[in-house]
Amino acid sequence: MEYADNGDVFQKICEHQNAGSFMKEKVVWKILIQSVRGLKALHDLRILHRDMKSANIFLHKDYTAKLGDLNVSKVAKKGLLYTQTGTPYYASPEVWKDQPYDNKSDIWSLGCVIYEMCALVPPFRADDMNGLFKRVLKGSYPQIPSHYSMEIRSVIKSLIQVNPASRPNTDQILEMPIVLKRIKKYFKDEIMPSGGSGSLGREGPAESEAELLKTIKFSKNLFKLKLPQATYE
Numbered sequence: 001m002e003y004a005d006n007g008d009v010f011q012k013i014c015e016h017q018n019a020g021s022f023m024k025e026k027v028v029w030k031i032l033i034q035s036v037r038g039l040k041a042l043h044d045l046r047i048l049h050r051d052m053k054s055a056n057i058f059l060h061k062d063y064t065a066k067l068g069d070l071n072v073s074k075v076a077k078k079g080l081l082y083t084q085t086g087t088p089y090y091a092s093p094e095v096w097k098d099q100p101y102d103n104k105s106d107i108w109s110l111g112c113v114i115y116e117m118c119a120l121v122p123p124f125r126a127d128d129m130n131g132l133f134k135r136v137l138k139g140s141y142p143q144i145p146s147h148y149s150m151e152i153r154s155v156i157k158s159l160i161q162v163n164p165a166s167r168p169n170t171d172q173i174l175e176m177p178i179v180l181k182r183i184k185k186y187f188k189d190e191i192m193p194s195g196g197s198g199s200l201g202r203e204g205p206a207e208s209e210a211e212l213l214k215t216i217k218f219s220k221n222l223f224k225l226k227l228p229q230a231t232y233e
Contacts, residue, residue, distance in 0.1 A: 006063070009117060010055035017120050025148055028117045029182040031057060031065045032155065033174075035110055038067035040170035043103045052109035053090045054116055088129065089122040093137050093162050104164035107173075111159025118144040118152065123160060137162065151178040 006012075009031060016022055035057055042049055049056075049067065056069040092108035094101040115123040123141035126132040135141075139162035144153060155178065161167045173179060 006059040006061050008055050008059060008068075009057040009065075009113065010053070012059070013054055013116060013120050022120065022145060022147070023117050025152060026186065027063060028114065028148075028152060030063050030186050031059075031117065032110075032114050033179065033183055033187065034065040035067065035113070036170050036173050036179075038065070039103075039106055039110065040174070042067075043106070043170055048103055049106050049109075051087060051090075052106050052113060053087045054113050057113065088132055089124065091136070092164070093139065094164055096133050096136050101164070103169065104167045107159050107167045107169070108161075108164070111156055111167075114152070114159065115141065115144060115156050118148050118156075151181075154178060 012023065035052075039049060039052075051069060052067075056067060058066045058068050060066075090109040090112045092101060092105040095105055112123055119142070124132060124135040126135055139160065141160065144156065155173070155176070158168055158176075159173075168176070174183070
């Protein structure tokens with residue numbers, strides 16, 4: 001298991017809240033791009049994360065970002081899921097309304113995370129669940145602090161769209177000129193594939209799945225584990 005020696009994004013947000021400071025825009029862009037790439041790897045395999053939030057993006061000292069906590073992830077074999085899950089502050093309107101949803105729900109949640117990195121609070125807040133439900137369905141939120149660029153505002157706006165069809169997918173995000181500009185600026189040492197400007201490769205689903213499965217490790221004592229007895233009837 002890989003150790004994230006710089007905590008997670010939520011911890012960084014709390015540190016800035018306590019210090020009365022804000023995240024540097026460079027850091028926001030770097031985490032944004034890496035998070036989109038992480039979601040792309042999942043979505044290409046038809047896997048939905050379903051719990052995208054700041055506490056589930058883990059960081060290394062150099063601000064390499066990794067998505068984690070896939071406990072509620074699920075393969076969308078037919079493209080849509082119905083189970084209501086995730087964290088309320090980041091849940092998409094379609095999840096709130098208990099409607100079928102797809103990978104665009106992860107995109108909404110990512111937009112909420114990017115907003116939170118800038119504003120240090122989630123975009124939708126309320127005193128109770130019903131109030132939060134209404135705010136999410138309305139889709140309007142306060143502007144992020146004025147010292148952030150119009151470009152980061154534009155990305156946030158494109159991700160937090162009430163209509164899922166209006167949200168870009170991961171490939172479209174990585175192909176945005178304003179995102180490409182930051183990829184070239186902050187990840188210039190990477191060797192970019194000739195067929196794509198923002199992604200890390202164009203492997204087919206079978207090759208990607210094989211690589212992903214290699215990362216799954218099982219304990220040698222897996223089949224010796226004894227589960228506790230159920231305490232309910």
